[in-house]
Amino acid sequence: MTTILIVVLFVLQLLSFYAIVILNTKLAKFQDLEKKQERLMREMDDTISLYLTEMKDENNRLISELQTVPxxxxxxxxxxxxxxxxxxxxxxxxxxxxxxxxxxxxxxxxxxxxxxxxxxxxxxxxxxxxxxxxNTVNQSAPVAIQEAVIEETQKELTLEEQVIKLSKQGQTIEEIAKQLQKGKTEIELLLKFHS
Structure with a gap:
């Protein structure tokens, strides 16, 4: 009887060790996930702060240009x-x-x-x-061209759609920013939020 009791206790002890190991691995995965989340939050904070400083610089440049207007x-x-x-x-x-x-x-x-x-x-x-x-457009352009212009304006893409389209075409962030006349940080943010 005591041998059966010892065997049962040994099996229970093995099961408890197995449960401890499983819980420990899950806890390690959770801690890794928490570290990744913190790193992602820091990256987002850095990106947003860069974007805000870029916007501030652009605003200052615009103000200085507006002050030089005749x-x-x-x-x-x-x-x-x-x-x-x-x-x-x-x-x-x-x-x-x-x-x-x-x-x-x-x-x-x-x-x-x-x-x-x-x-x-x-x-x-x-x-x-x-x-x-x-009046000059209406007098000089045929109806087909006017309809094409209207259709083109209706199909105009948003900034995010343009960025995604250019990114899918294989252009770099710098090229996209230069083509759309936006900041590199803004393009990075749009691409990060989309993916």
Missing amino acids: KPQSIVAAHPIMQEEQHIELEAQQATVERSSKEESKTNFEVEQRVFVPKNIAVNAYSRQQNASN
Whole structure:
């Protein structure tokens, strides 16, 4: 009887060791998975921070380029379409800009004088330009070409679709970024999120 009891205890002990080994391997796999997840999170954080710094640089570059744009006074002189009331509105806005710039110059900040065009004037000029360009397209292009242009604009791909398409064609991230005029980090992010 004692031998049977010893054999049963020995078998149970072997089973418990087997269970411990299985649990240990599962725990090791879980720890490896956790390490991989942490590494992936660090990579994503680095990629996003690079993307944000690239965006900040692009924004700073855009701001500096916008500050070098010629003053709108020369634009007003170039457009004979402006009417008398529009000139009056511009002069009133110039006066308010000059007053505010004088106030701000008292605080030792350099202020660039800007002239703002009213929204309704900009909308009217934009719609006139669109109508003029549409009339030239409508008069010079046959109906088949117009339909092809409409179809082409409808088939226009999103940025992500373009990146994926170019990537499948075998282009590198640098080539895709240069072709789409986007940052390399942005292209990397799109490809990482897609896969």
